[in-house]
Amino acid sequence: MAEENGIRRPLWRIVPRVAKAAAWAAFYIILLNSLPLKSLPAEVLGELAGFAQNLIIILLVFAVAGSLTSGTILAYAFGFAKGLTLIAFTWITLNGGLLTLTFPSGGGAVTFTLDFTVYLTMFLLAELLGVARNVVQALDLLSRRVERSETP
Protein backbone atom coordinates (compact mmCIF):
# COMPACT_ATOMS: atom_id res chain seq x y z
CA MET A 1 0.00 0.00 0.00
CA ALA A 2 2.78 2.37 0.96
CA GLU A 3 4.68 1.30 -2.16
CA GLU A 4 1.64 2.03 -4.37
CA ASN A 5 1.32 5.52 -2.83
CA GLY A 6 5.06 6.10 -3.43
CA ILE A 7 4.59 5.50 -7.17
CA ARG A 8 1.19 7.19 -7.58
CA ARG A 9 2.11 10.48 -5.88
CA PRO A 10 4.92 11.51 -8.27
CA LEU A 11 2.87 10.12 -11.18
CA TRP A 12 -0.10 12.34 -10.28
CA ARG A 13 2.28 15.24 -10.06
CA ILE A 14 3.84 14.55 -13.50
CA VAL A 15 0.69 13.67 -15.47
CA PRO A 16 -0.88 17.18 -15.40
CA ARG A 17 2.46 18.71 -16.33
CA VAL A 18 2.89 16.36 -19.30
CA ALA A 19 -0.73 17.00 -20.30
CA LYS A 20 -0.16 20.77 -20.10
CA ALA A 21 3.05 20.46 -22.14
CA ALA A 22 1.26 18.31 -24.71
CA ALA A 23 -1.57 20.85 -24.92
CA TRP A 24 0.90 23.69 -25.49
CA ALA A 25 2.74 21.62 -28.11
CA ALA A 26 -0.53 20.79 -29.89
CA PHE A 27 -1.58 24.47 -29.81
CA TYR A 28 1.70 25.68 -31.34
CA ILE A 29 1.78 22.91 -33.95
CA ILE A 30 -1.79 23.75 -35.03
CA LEU A 31 -0.85 27.46 -35.08
CA LEU A 32 2.22 26.74 -37.22
CA ASN A 33 0.20 24.75 -39.74
CA SER A 34 -2.70 27.18 -39.87
CA LEU A 35 -0.63 30.28 -40.66
CA PRO A 36 -1.70 31.54 -44.12
CA LEU A 37 1.91 31.69 -45.27
CA LYS A 38 1.36 30.08 -48.66
CA SER A 39 -0.94 32.89 -49.74
CA LEU A 40 1.88 35.44 -49.35
CA PRO A 41 4.10 36.51 -52.27
CA ALA A 42 7.28 34.46 -52.62
CA GLU A 43 9.53 37.42 -51.71
CA VAL A 44 7.66 38.05 -48.44
CA LEU A 45 7.17 34.35 -47.73
CA GLY A 46 10.90 33.65 -47.76
CA GLU A 47 11.49 36.24 -45.05
CA LEU A 48 8.38 35.67 -42.98
CA ALA A 49 7.95 31.89 -43.09
CA GLY A 50 11.36 31.24 -41.54
CA PHE A 51 10.73 33.84 -38.84
CA ALA A 52 7.27 32.48 -37.93
CA GLN A 53 8.46 28.87 -37.86
CA ASN A 54 11.50 29.62 -35.71
CA LEU A 55 9.42 31.78 -33.36
CA ILE A 56 6.85 29.03 -32.89
CA ILE A 57 9.59 26.42 -32.33
CA ILE A 58 11.16 28.63 -29.64
CA LEU A 59 7.77 29.17 -27.97
CA LEU A 60 6.99 25.46 -28.21
CA VAL A 61 10.30 24.32 -26.69
CA PHE A 62 10.03 26.76 -23.78
CA ALA A 63 6.31 26.08 -23.23
CA VAL A 64 6.97 22.32 -22.99
CA ALA A 65 10.06 22.81 -20.79
CA GLY A 66 8.20 25.31 -18.56
CA SER A 67 5.19 23.01 -18.19
CA LEU A 68 7.28 19.95 -17.34
CA THR A 69 9.26 21.85 -14.70
CA SER A 70 6.39 23.97 -13.36
CA GLY A 71 6.53 24.60 -9.62
CA THR A 72 10.32 24.27 -9.58
CA ILE A 73 13.09 26.84 -9.86
CA LEU A 74 13.84 25.44 -13.32
CA ALA A 75 10.50 26.72 -14.63
CA TYR A 76 11.57 30.31 -13.81
CA ALA A 77 14.99 29.69 -15.32
CA PHE A 78 13.25 28.55 -18.52
CA GLY A 79 10.94 31.57 -18.37
CA PHE A 80 13.95 33.86 -17.99
CA ALA A 81 15.78 32.14 -20.86
CA LYS A 82 12.64 32.25 -23.04
CA GLY A 83 12.32 36.01 -22.52
CA LEU A 84 15.95 36.73 -23.40
CA THR A 85 15.87 34.34 -26.38
CA LEU A 86 12.70 35.93 -27.75
CA ILE A 87 14.10 39.44 -27.33
CA ALA A 88 17.37 38.56 -29.09
CA PHE A 89 15.66 36.49 -31.79
CA THR A 90 12.98 39.06 -32.72
CA TRP A 91 15.39 42.01 -32.60
CA ILE A 92 17.96 40.29 -34.83
CA THR A 93 15.52 38.61 -37.21
CA LEU A 94 13.32 41.69 -37.65
CA ASN A 95 16.39 43.90 -38.10
CA GLY A 96 15.45 46.09 -35.16
CA GLY A 97 12.01 46.79 -36.66
CA LEU A 98 13.20 47.98 -40.04
CA LEU A 99 12.20 45.65 -42.87
CA THR A 100 13.01 46.24 -46.53
CA LEU A 101 11.60 44.28 -49.44
CA THR A 102 12.90 44.74 -52.96
CA PHE A 103 11.12 43.52 -56.08
CA PRO A 104 12.59 43.74 -59.58
CA SER A 105 10.39 45.78 -61.90
CA GLY A 106 11.25 46.31 -65.55
CA GLY A 107 14.82 47.47 -65.68
CA GLY A 108 14.61 48.92 -62.17
CA ALA A 109 13.43 47.90 -58.74
CA VAL A 110 10.60 48.64 -56.35
CA THR A 111 11.64 48.90 -52.71
CA PHE A 112 9.22 48.84 -49.81
CA THR A 113 10.53 49.76 -46.38
CA LEU A 114 8.50 49.31 -43.21
CA ASP A 115 9.70 50.85 -39.94
CA PHE A 116 7.88 49.44 -36.91
CA THR A 117 10.63 50.05 -34.36
CA VAL A 118 8.20 51.68 -31.90
CA TYR A 119 5.85 48.67 -31.80
CA LEU A 120 8.72 46.20 -31.59
CA THR A 121 10.22 48.16 -28.69
CA MET A 122 6.86 48.03 -26.90
CA PHE A 123 6.61 44.24 -27.38
CA LEU A 124 10.21 43.73 -26.27
CA LEU A 125 9.65 45.91 -23.18
CA ALA A 126 6.66 43.74 -22.29
CA GLU A 127 8.88 40.67 -22.73
CA LEU A 128 11.56 42.30 -20.57
CA LEU A 129 8.96 42.80 -17.81
CA GLY A 130 8.25 39.06 -18.12
CA VAL A 131 11.98 38.35 -17.65
CA ALA A 132 12.03 40.56 -14.54
CA ARG A 133 8.90 38.80 -13.25
CA ASN A 134 10.60 35.40 -13.64
CA VAL A 135 13.63 36.63 -11.67
CA VAL A 136 11.42 37.96 -8.85
CA GLN A 137 9.36 34.75 -8.83
CA ALA A 138 12.53 32.64 -8.63
CA LEU A 139 13.79 34.76 -5.71
CA ASP A 140 10.37 34.43 -4.05
CA LEU A 141 10.44 30.63 -4.40
CA LEU A 142 13.98 30.40 -3.04
CA SER A 143 13.22 32.65 -0.06
CA ARG A 144 10.08 30.63 0.77
CA ARG A 145 12.11 27.42 0.68
CA VAL A 146 14.71 28.94 3.00
CA GLU A 147 11.93 30.15 5.33
CA ARG A 148 10.35 26.68 5.31
CA SER A 149 13.69 24.95 6.02
CA GLU A 150 14.40 27.34 8.90
CA THR A 151 10.95 26.88 10.47
CA PRO A 152 11.30 24.36 13.31
Added chain:
Amino acid sequence: MGPAVRALGWAGRFLLVFAALYLATSLYSFSVMMGGGFALGKPAFRVTAEELAVSIPFSFNNTGYYDLNDANLTAIIRDKEGNVLSRAETLVASVARGTRVEGVHSVPLSIMKVFSGNMTKLLLEDDEFKVDISLGFRYAHALGFRLGFTDMSLPWGAPLGNLSVRPFGLRFNGTHHILRVELSFENHSPFLPVSGSVKVEVYNERAKLVGLGWVDVEAPPRSRFATPLELVVEDPSWFTGVGRVHVYTEAPFKLGPVVLPYG
Protein backbone atom coordinates in the same frame (compact mmCIF):
# COMPACT_ATOMS: atom_id res chain seq x y z
CA MET B 1 7.22 39.50 -3.10
CA GLY B 2 3.73 38.60 -4.23
CA PRO B 3 2.60 42.18 -4.98
CA ALA B 4 5.81 42.87 -6.94
CA VAL B 5 5.29 39.75 -9.04
CA ARG B 6 1.66 40.66 -9.66
CA ALA B 7 2.57 44.28 -10.53
CA LEU B 8 5.19 43.11 -13.03
CA GLY B 9 2.74 40.63 -14.52
CA TRP B 10 0.01 43.24 -14.94
CA ALA B 11 2.43 45.85 -16.30
CA GLY B 12 3.69 43.36 -18.93
CA ARG B 13 0.15 42.31 -19.88
CA PHE B 14 -1.04 45.91 -20.08
CA LEU B 15 1.89 46.93 -22.27
CA LEU B 16 1.35 43.91 -24.53
CA VAL B 17 -2.37 44.60 -24.92
CA PHE B 18 -1.73 48.32 -25.48
CA ALA B 19 0.93 47.61 -28.14
CA ALA B 20 -1.28 45.03 -29.86
CA LEU B 21 -4.30 47.39 -29.89
CA TYR B 22 -2.18 50.32 -31.10
CA LEU B 23 -0.69 48.18 -33.88
CA ALA B 24 -4.05 46.70 -34.90
CA THR B 25 -5.91 50.03 -34.96
CA SER B 26 -3.12 51.86 -36.77
CA LEU B 27 -2.87 49.12 -39.42
CA TYR B 28 -6.65 49.07 -39.85
CA SER B 29 -6.77 52.85 -39.99
CA PHE B 30 -3.91 52.89 -42.47
CA SER B 31 -5.70 50.41 -44.72
CA VAL B 32 -8.84 52.59 -44.57
CA MET B 33 -6.79 55.67 -45.48
CA MET B 34 -4.99 53.99 -48.36
CA GLY B 35 -8.28 53.25 -50.09
CA GLY B 36 -8.12 56.59 -51.90
CA GLY B 37 -6.17 58.55 -49.34
CA PHE B 38 -3.23 59.36 -51.57
CA ALA B 39 -3.74 60.51 -55.13
CA LEU B 40 -1.48 61.77 -57.90
CA GLY B 41 -2.83 64.19 -60.52
CA LYS B 42 -1.98 64.62 -64.16
CA PRO B 43 1.59 65.87 -64.68
CA ALA B 44 2.01 69.27 -66.30
CA PHE B 45 5.08 70.35 -68.27
CA ARG B 46 6.49 73.85 -68.38
CA VAL B 47 9.31 74.84 -70.70
CA THR B 48 11.22 78.08 -70.36
CA ALA B 49 14.53 79.20 -71.79
CA GLU B 50 16.33 78.01 -68.64
CA GLU B 51 14.47 74.96 -67.50
CA LEU B 52 12.03 72.21 -68.21
CA ALA B 53 9.79 71.54 -65.21
CA VAL B 54 7.42 68.68 -64.58
CA SER B 55 4.75 69.42 -61.96
CA ILE B 56 2.80 66.57 -60.41
CA PRO B 57 -0.18 67.53 -58.22
CA PHE B 58 -0.80 65.24 -55.26
CA SER B 59 -3.15 65.03 -52.31
CA PHE B 60 -3.22 63.28 -48.93
CA ASN B 61 -6.70 62.72 -47.59
CA ASN B 62 -6.27 61.41 -44.06
CA THR B 63 -9.46 59.49 -43.38
CA GLY B 64 -7.80 57.34 -40.70
CA TYR B 65 -7.79 57.64 -36.91
CA TYR B 66 -4.21 58.88 -36.54
CA ASP B 67 -2.07 61.72 -37.87
CA LEU B 68 0.25 61.34 -40.78
CA ASN B 69 3.69 62.99 -40.42
CA ASP B 70 6.87 63.71 -42.31
CA ALA B 71 5.49 62.89 -45.75
CA ASN B 72 8.29 63.11 -48.25
CA LEU B 73 8.11 62.81 -52.01
CA THR B 74 11.48 62.71 -53.77
CA ALA B 75 12.36 62.42 -57.44
CA ILE B 76 15.87 62.10 -58.82
CA ILE B 77 16.60 62.21 -62.53
CA ARG B 78 19.92 60.78 -63.70
CA ASP B 79 21.53 60.32 -67.05
CA LYS B 80 22.59 56.89 -68.31
CA GLU B 81 26.00 57.30 -66.70
CA GLY B 82 24.37 57.87 -63.33
CA ASN B 83 25.10 61.61 -63.03
CA VAL B 84 22.35 63.39 -61.11
CA LEU B 85 20.64 65.94 -63.35
CA SER B 86 17.87 66.95 -61.01
CA ARG B 87 16.76 66.25 -57.48
CA ALA B 88 13.46 67.52 -56.14
CA GLU B 89 12.00 66.96 -52.72
CA THR B 90 8.57 67.94 -51.41
CA LEU B 91 7.84 67.74 -47.70
CA VAL B 92 4.50 67.77 -45.94
CA ALA B 93 5.09 68.16 -42.22
CA SER B 94 1.75 66.89 -40.97
CA VAL B 95 -1.69 65.81 -42.15
CA ALA B 96 -3.94 65.66 -39.13
CA ARG B 97 -6.67 63.05 -39.06
CA GLY B 98 -9.80 64.08 -40.91
CA THR B 99 -7.99 66.67 -43.00
CA ARG B 100 -6.83 66.86 -46.58
CA VAL B 101 -3.60 68.39 -47.83
CA GLU B 102 -2.90 69.19 -51.45
CA GLY B 103 0.40 70.09 -53.01
CA VAL B 104 2.44 70.09 -56.16
CA HIS B 105 5.67 68.21 -56.56
CA SER B 106 7.79 70.07 -59.08
CA VAL B 107 10.84 68.53 -60.72
CA PRO B 108 12.91 71.19 -62.46
CA LEU B 109 15.41 70.13 -65.07
CA SER B 110 17.99 72.76 -65.90
CA ILE B 111 18.34 72.83 -69.64
CA MET B 112 21.95 73.96 -69.40
CA LYS B 113 22.77 71.13 -67.02
CA VAL B 114 20.99 68.50 -69.05
CA PHE B 115 22.13 69.60 -72.42
CA SER B 116 25.53 71.14 -71.80
CA GLY B 117 28.00 69.36 -74.01
CA ASN B 118 25.49 67.21 -75.81
CA MET B 119 22.52 69.49 -76.25
CA THR B 120 22.55 68.93 -79.99
CA LYS B 121 22.58 65.19 -79.46
CA LEU B 122 19.55 65.25 -77.19
CA LEU B 123 17.71 67.57 -79.53
CA LEU B 124 18.34 65.28 -82.47
CA GLU B 125 18.53 61.78 -81.01
CA ASP B 126 16.21 59.76 -78.81
CA ASP B 127 17.70 58.88 -75.45
CA GLU B 128 16.78 57.62 -72.03
CA PHE B 129 16.96 59.04 -68.49
CA LYS B 130 16.89 57.10 -65.27
CA VAL B 131 14.41 58.17 -62.60
CA ASP B 132 14.25 57.33 -58.89
CA ILE B 133 10.98 58.16 -57.14
CA SER B 134 10.27 57.58 -53.49
CA LEU B 135 7.34 58.31 -51.22
CA GLY B 136 7.69 58.00 -47.47
CA PHE B 137 5.75 58.99 -44.37
CA ARG B 138 5.14 58.12 -40.75
CA TYR B 139 1.70 57.08 -39.62
CA ALA B 140 0.30 57.18 -36.08
CA HIS B 141 3.69 58.53 -34.92
CA ALA B 142 4.95 54.96 -34.98
CA LEU B 143 4.72 53.24 -38.35
CA GLY B 144 7.16 54.35 -41.02
CA PHE B 145 6.58 53.56 -44.68
CA ARG B 146 8.73 54.17 -47.73
CA LEU B 147 7.96 53.05 -51.25
CA GLY B 148 10.75 53.59 -53.72
CA PHE B 149 11.03 53.06 -57.45
CA THR B 150 14.65 53.04 -58.56
CA ASP B 151 16.26 52.98 -61.98
CA MET B 152 12.97 53.50 -63.79
CA SER B 153 13.44 54.34 -67.46
CA LEU B 154 12.21 57.67 -68.73
CA PRO B 155 12.45 57.70 -72.52
CA TRP B 156 13.55 60.97 -74.05
CA GLY B 157 12.02 61.71 -77.45
CA ALA B 158 14.13 64.02 -79.59
CA PRO B 159 12.14 67.15 -80.49
CA LEU B 160 14.05 67.42 -83.77
CA GLY B 161 14.41 63.73 -84.58
CA ASN B 162 15.58 62.85 -88.09
CA LEU B 163 16.27 66.53 -88.82
CA SER B 164 17.04 66.98 -92.46
CA VAL B 165 17.89 70.23 -94.30
CA ARG B 166 18.58 69.55 -97.96
CA PRO B 167 19.32 72.27 -100.50
CA PHE B 168 18.04 70.90 -103.78
CA GLY B 169 17.82 73.56 -106.43
CA LEU B 170 18.88 77.03 -107.48
CA ARG B 171 16.65 79.22 -109.64
CA PHE B 172 16.38 82.83 -110.71
CA ASN B 173 13.06 84.62 -110.11
CA GLY B 174 13.87 87.67 -112.23
CA THR B 175 15.38 89.74 -109.44
CA HIS B 176 17.17 87.26 -107.13
CA HIS B 177 18.80 83.88 -107.21
CA ILE B 178 16.76 81.60 -104.95
CA LEU B 179 18.09 78.44 -103.30
CA ARG B 180 15.29 75.98 -102.48
CA VAL B 181 15.80 74.03 -99.29
CA GLU B 182 13.67 71.20 -97.90
CA LEU B 183 13.50 71.20 -94.07
CA SER B 184 11.92 68.28 -92.24
CA PHE B 185 11.99 66.68 -88.82
CA GLU B 186 9.95 64.44 -86.54
CA ASN B 187 9.03 65.61 -83.05
CA HIS B 188 9.47 62.38 -81.04
CA SER B 189 8.87 64.10 -77.73
CA PRO B 190 5.68 63.03 -75.97
CA PHE B 191 5.22 66.41 -74.29
CA LEU B 192 7.42 69.13 -75.86
CA PRO B 193 5.95 71.13 -78.75
CA VAL B 194 8.34 72.61 -81.29
CA SER B 195 7.08 75.99 -82.36
CA GLY B 196 8.69 79.23 -83.40
CA SER B 197 11.23 80.39 -85.85
CA VAL B 198 14.06 78.31 -87.27
CA LYS B 199 17.02 80.00 -88.91
CA VAL B 200 18.86 78.15 -91.66
CA GLU B 201 22.29 79.11 -93.01
CA VAL B 202 23.73 77.29 -96.01
CA TYR B 203 27.52 77.22 -96.41
CA ASN B 204 29.58 75.73 -99.20
CA GLU B 205 32.56 73.43 -98.66
CA ARG B 206 34.88 76.49 -98.34
CA ALA B 207 32.68 77.73 -95.43
CA LYS B 208 31.36 80.62 -97.50
CA LEU B 209 27.81 81.64 -96.57
CA VAL B 210 25.65 80.90 -99.61
CA GLY B 211 22.36 82.11 -98.15
CA LEU B 212 20.24 82.32 -95.05
CA GLY B 213 16.57 82.38 -94.19
CA TRP B 214 13.95 81.87 -91.51
CA VAL B 215 10.94 79.62 -91.42
CA ASP B 216 8.16 79.27 -88.88
CA VAL B 217 7.71 75.74 -87.62
CA GLU B 218 4.84 74.25 -85.69
CA ALA B 219 5.14 70.62 -84.62
CA PRO B 220 3.02 69.36 -81.75
CA PRO B 221 4.34 66.38 -79.72
CA ARG B 222 4.66 63.16 -81.72
CA SER B 223 4.24 64.73 -85.14
CA ARG B 224 6.17 65.18 -88.36
CA PHE B 225 6.95 68.55 -89.91
CA ALA B 226 8.22 69.33 -93.41
CA THR B 227 8.39 72.61 -95.28
CA PRO B 228 10.16 74.08 -98.28
CA LEU B 229 12.31 77.15 -97.67
CA GLU B 230 13.62 79.69 -100.11
CA LEU B 231 16.93 81.46 -99.46
CA VAL B 232 18.17 84.47 -101.35
CA VAL B 233 21.64 83.78 -102.78
CA GLU B 234 23.92 86.73 -103.44
CA ASP B 235 26.25 84.93 -105.81
CA PRO B 236 25.02 81.67 -107.43
CA SER B 237 28.59 80.51 -108.03
CA TRP B 238 29.01 80.10 -104.26
CA PHE B 239 26.52 77.22 -104.28
CA THR B 240 28.55 74.16 -105.24
CA GLY B 241 26.12 71.51 -104.08
CA VAL B 242 28.41 70.42 -101.24
CA GLY B 243 28.86 71.96 -97.81
CA ARG B 244 27.19 72.37 -94.46
CA VAL B 245 23.92 73.74 -93.17
CA HIS B 246 23.69 75.54 -89.81
CA VAL B 247 20.32 75.38 -88.12
CA TYR B 248 19.31 77.63 -85.19
CA THR B 249 16.17 76.91 -83.17
CA GLU B 250 14.15 79.03 -80.77
CA ALA B 251 11.67 76.53 -79.35
CA PRO B 252 11.58 74.36 -77.36
CA PHE B 253 15.15 75.53 -76.71
CA LYS B 254 17.23 78.37 -78.04
CA LEU B 255 19.95 76.39 -79.71
CA GLY B 256 22.42 76.62 -82.51
CA PRO B 257 24.13 76.06 -84.66
CA VAL B 258 23.24 72.44 -85.34
CA VAL B 259 25.65 71.61 -88.16
CA LEU B 260 24.47 69.19 -90.85
CA PRO B 261 26.44 68.24 -93.96
CA TYR B 262 24.78 68.11 -97.36
CA GLY B 263 25.75 67.03 -100.85
